[in-house]
Amino acid sequence: MKVSIIAFDDFTDIDVFFMWDLLNRVERPDWKVQILGDQCCHVSATGMRTHMHGRLDEANSSDAVLFASGKGVRRKIKDDVFLDAFNLDPERQLIGSMCSGALILAALGLLEGKRATTYPTSKKLLESMGVKVVEEPFVREGNVATAAGCLAAQYLAGWVLEELLGAEESKRALKLIQPVGEGLSFADFDAKQLSASAS
């Protein structure tokens, strides 16, 4: 199973690395997470140079495709070469976005007639593209989902984990990143229910 996170220059750091870290907590040999872009490297909104794992067309054969957010989104929704690289199909793939990444889903025609959420600063533009924008952290319409507000990344990644690997695996991965005493306890590891990898 393969999950692709789509990045570009000026991506919001936390939206990519939160999903990336969480999705990488799955310990199965047939599980692969990759960050894809149209260049070998992309520079984040804060200037972090990040190597991609592959080109955009690999998204088309992925089980789940998750679009990042950030200032760069507004350039990508006008970039025909970028948009034309995708041949996504909600019938056979899970497709999602973080924050302003919903604008890319809309540009790809994936939000037609659907409800969606986005970062507050992208609300009006997304509405102008014909999408019914709602003030919710996570909106699912069949196999297309949008999440908004950085910490909602756990809802988006959790949805992908649950759909592809089941509720138990999703719950296990999400527990690993909760604050100690607020969802994660010392006893969770004593019981060997969780991986013993250090963090």
Added chain:
Amino acid sequence: MKVSIIAFDDFTDIDVFFMWDLLNRVERPDWKVQILGDQCCHVSATGMRTHMHGRLDEANSSDAVLFASGKGVRRKIKDDVFLDAFNLDPERQLIGSMCSGALILAALGLLEGKRATTYPTSKKLLESMGVKVVEEPFVREGNVATAAGCLAAQYLAGWVLEELLGAEESKRALKLIQPVGEGLSFADFDAKQLSASAS
């Protein structure tokens, strides 16, 4: 004002990039956030090659120094060259750690006689170093603080923001990353109380 995040090979991605992204949401000309290491680049626990912004000794002149976590910590607490690079002083600096990074604080003698928290898999080792480990997401003892469980990064970074820039700035930055409808609303931006930068 200067905040340094300390990284090393096999660091936990989310613990570095969560603090990095959040602390970079401050929009002041005299505010600088940097990731420091003992090499030009370090490779995260998931294999992400990350460029450092400077060498470890820059931590000694920083207003706040935050240690990352990860599998690499266990090597660094036995690495005298790494430990000797630090000349930190809680009298003039805020010093903190995420998850297993508390082991480095202990190795530096900064947790003597103090309460602290850490990731569950590091609890016993931290206790063996003479620290009273408590099951809490964030523990502050004067100018030394420990946070545990990845999402507790917001408590650690929020503490630094509040101490250095005041409660209002800390609250503003933390609001920007909350899920829409769960701490962040569309109206927050209409009121121009928050920056209009896209996410």
